[in-house]
Amino acid sequence: MGATKTDHFTDKQNAIATLTKAIGHPARVAIIEYLMKVDTCICGDIVNELPLAQPTVSQHLKELKNAGLIKGSIEGNAICYCIDEKAIEKLQNYFGNISTKLTNKKKDCC
Template identity: 65%
Template sequence: MFTSIKYYIVILQYRNGNMGTSKTHHFSADQNEMAKIAKALAHPARIAILEHLLKVNECICGDIVSELPLAQPTVSQHLKEMKNAGIIKGAIAGNSVCYCLDENTIEKLHLYFKGISEKLSERISCC
């Protein structure tokens, strides 16, 4: 009896959209884009990849594998997430993909955080 009641509650929650959906439609396109980019950077390996690409300008996955203490499939997964978020671009170079930073996305990040920093500097301290 209790199992069927729990099942019924779960069905109602699902139908009403209360089952852990992200509700991204409640936010602006810019907010969703910044969240997507930030999420893709929310891992130290991805920050290390970003820093490596800043240093070398462009490289293939194998070059990144030799720089980081991660296996090739792990690096490939991180690159995929970063590419899906638009942080990096990839161009086919023979049998490999050559990766570089997407300057447009990096500029969007820069402007977004610069705007936050400017607004904070105009404020009177809150604490």
């Protein structure tokens, strides 16, 4: 096997999994943090910031884009990438919800 059985789970569950999976690599975490650090979102130097070859970085960017975490628009012959707030908000809400529900329970069983 090896293929994830996405069709057996809800759309919401798959959506969260897609987002978190996309962030689930240190290089992609580093990309997001770099996009945060630079003030403007014009970025032609992501490759120089990472300890990875250009095709590898390009691939990671593609995955972040596919997951909806970043947006990229062509800017001359460079590309302007920036974080998609909506995706981050989704994640924040998701974990915020879990967190508040957990503290409300406070059964502290384990």
